[in-house]
Amino acid sequence: MKAFKFRLVPTPEQETLLSRHAGCVRFVWNKALDLQTRRLDAGIPLLSYGDMAKLLTLWRSSEEYGFLALGPVHPQQQTLKNLDRALWEALDKTNPKRFPRFKRKGEGDSLRYPDPLQIKIDLATRDPQGRNLLPRIFLPKVGWVKVRVSRDIEGDLRNATVTRTAGRWAVSLQTEREIPEPEIRTRPEVGVDLGVAFFASTSDGFRIHPSPDLSMAMKAAKKKLVWEQRKLSRKDRKGPKSQNFRKQKIRVARAHERVANMRLDFLHKASTTVGETQAVVYVEDLKIRNMTRSARGTKESPGRNVRQKSGLNRSILSQGWGTFLSLLAYKLERRGGRLVQVDPRNTSRTCFACGHIAAENRPDQTAFRCVSCGYEDHADTNAAKNILRAGHARCACSPGQPGEFVALPFSRRINPRE
Ligand SMILES: [Zn+2]
Known part of the structure; x- marks a missing residue:
C-alpha cells in the first residue's frame, strides 16, 4: 500500500x-x-x-x-x-x-x-x-x-x-x-545513534543532519509558527471568536504545516540515504529511551550552552525520530533488510574499546575520552558503535534468520506525506 x-x-x-x-x-x-x-x-x-x-x-x-x-x-x-x-x-x-x-x-x-x-x-x-x-x-x-x-x-x-x-x-x-518478496539481506549493517547536535550518526562515522540552509529555513519557519501562535493567543483573550481570530487560526495551521512539511522532507531524505545503502540497521529503542531520559538527562548532555543553542533544532528534530525510524523500517524491509531496536541504556557512556562505563567519559557534548583506557572518538560515533555491538549481542543467533531478529514490526502503514 x-x-x-x-x-x-x-x-x-x-x-x-x-x-x-x-x-x-x-x-x-x-x-x-x-x-x-x-x-x-x-x-x-x-x-x-x-x-x-x-x-x-x-x-x-x-x-x-x-x-x-x-x-x-x-x-x-x-x-x-x-x-x-x-x-x-x-x-x-x-x-x-x-x-x-x-x-x-x-x-x-x-x-x-x-x-x-x-x-x-x-x-x-x-x-x-x-x-x-x-x-x-x-x-x-x-x-x-x-x-x-x-x-x-x-x-x-x-x-x-x-x-x-x-x-x-x-x-x-x-x-x-x-511487489515480489525481496530476498533477505544481512549485509551491510550499521549502528545509528539519534541525537540533536547531529540528527543521526552511524557507527562507520557518517553524520546525517539538515544542511545549514535547511537548518536555517526550519528555524525560521519554527520561529514564525511561535510568533503566529502568540498572536493567536492574544486574539483569543478578546471575547467571542472574531473573524480575525479565525483568520489567525488558519495562519497558525499553515505555519504548522510548513514546519511539518520541511521536517518530513528531511526525514524522507535521511531515511532513504540510510535505507538504500544498508541492509540491517541497529537503532536505539525509543520507548526505552523516553522512559529513561529524565534519569540520564544532565549526565549525558553536559554543556548547557550547547543545549540551549540547539534548542530550536532540538524541538524540530527530536519530534522526527519516531517517523524517521518508521520510514527507515519501511525502506529497509522493502529491500529485504531489517531495522533492529536495542536497549539504549549506557550506549553513550560506555567506552567502545574497553567497555568502561562512566559519565566522565563524556567531557562535553561531542567528545568521548575514556577515563580508563584513553580511547577517543566522537561521542555520537562511539554511541553508534555501542549500539551496533548491542545489536549483535541481541542477535547472537546466526545472522540471516530474520525470525530471530527483534525487528520493529512495520504494522503501521506510513502515509509518505503524513
Ligand atoms: Zn576505554
Missing part, C-alpha cells in the same frame, strides 16, 4: 459542495455518537455497524434529515465504520483508547471514498489545442475537480480521502501493488 497526497484546486462552487458534504459526514458522526452514548449511559448494548448503516438509510430518506441524501453515501457509511471502531477501542478494557468526541464545524473535515470504482482520475495534461491543463479527479456528487499531481501514481487505486487542512483541500490516494 502506498499513499499519494495532492492538493485539490476546486472552483468556489465545488468548495461549497465539499464543505457541505463534509458537514453531512460530521452530522452523521455526531448523531450516531450521541445515540450510542445515550445507549451506553442507559446500559443498553451498542448498535452494530450494520444497524447504524440501516439507520443512515432511514435518515437519508426521511424528511427531517433528507439533506444527508445530497451528499455521497459512502463517506457517511465510512464515518459510521470509523465511529464503530473508535467506540470498541475506547471500551477495550485491556488497552482503552480515548473516547470518541463530537466534531465541531471545520474540525478535521474529511471525506473517505472507500470504493475506487467511484473515483476517476484524468491525467491528460493538454487540451486539444495543446494548452497545458491540470489533471482532474472525479468525486461523487462534486464532479471533476482539478488536482495538482506532483508525482507519478503507482499501483491500483484502493480508496481516496479528501481532507481540508488550514482551509485548503487535498486528496490522498491509496494504491496497492504486488
Whole structure:
C-alpha cells in the first residue's frame, strides 16, 4: 500500500459542495455518537455497524434529515465504520483508547471514498489545442475537480480521502501493488545513534543532519509558527471568536504545516540515504529511551550552552525520530533488510574499546575520552558503535534468520506525506 497526497484546486462552487458534504459526514458522526452514548449511559448494548448503516438509510430518506441524501453515501457509511471502531477501542478494557468526541464545524473535515470504482482520475495534461491543463479527479456528487499531481501514481487505486487542512483541500490516494518478496539481506549493517547536535550518526562515522540552509529555513519557519501562535493567543483573550481570530487560526495551521512539511522532507531524505545503502540497521529503542531520559538527562548532555543553542533544532528534530525510524523500517524491509531496536541504556557512556562505563567519559557534548583506557572518538560515533555491538549481542543467533531478529514490526502503514 502506498499513499499519494495532492492538493485539490476546486472552483468556489465545488468548495461549497465539499464543505457541505463534509458537514453531512460530521452530522452523521455526531448523531450516531450521541445515540450510542445515550445507549451506553442507559446500559443498553451498542448498535452494530450494520444497524447504524440501516439507520443512515432511514435518515437519508426521511424528511427531517433528507439533506444527508445530497451528499455521497459512502463517506457517511465510512464515518459510521470509523465511529464503530473508535467506540470498541475506547471500551477495550485491556488497552482503552480515548473516547470518541463530537466534531465541531471545520474540525478535521474529511471525506473517505472507500470504493475506487467511484473515483476517476484524468491525467491528460493538454487540451486539444495543446494548452497545458491540470489533471482532474472525479468525486461523487462534486464532479471533476482539478488536482495538482506532483508525482507519478503507482499501483491500483484502493480508496481516496479528501481532507481540508488550514482551509485548503487535498486528496490522498491509496494504491496497492504486488511487489515480489525481496530476498533477505544481512549485509551491510550499521549502528545509528539519534541525537540533536547531529540528527543521526552511524557507527562507520557518517553524520546525517539538515544542511545549514535547511537548518536555517526550519528555524525560521519554527520561529514564525511561535510568533503566529502568540498572536493567536492574544486574539483569543478578546471575547467571542472574531473573524480575525479565525483568520489567525488558519495562519497558525499553515505555519504548522510548513514546519511539518520541511521536517518530513528531511526525514524522507535521511531515511532513504540510510535505507538504500544498508541492509540491517541497529537503532536505539525509543520507548526505552523516553522512559529513561529524565534519569540520564544532565549526565549525558553536559554543556548547557550547547543545549540551549540547539534548542530550536532540538524541538524540530527530536519530534522526527519516531517517523524517521518508521520510514527507515519501511525502506529497509522493502529491500529485504531489517531495522533492529536495542536497549539504549549506557550506549553513550560506555567506552567502545574497553567497555568502561562512566559519565566522565563524556567531557562535553561531542567528545568521548575514556577515563580508563584513553580511547577517543566522537561521542555520537562511539554511541553508534555501542549500539551496533548491542545489536549483535541481541542477535547472537546466526545472522540471516530474520525470525530471530527483534525487528520493529512495520504494522503501521506510513502515509509518505503524513
Ligand atoms: Zn576505554
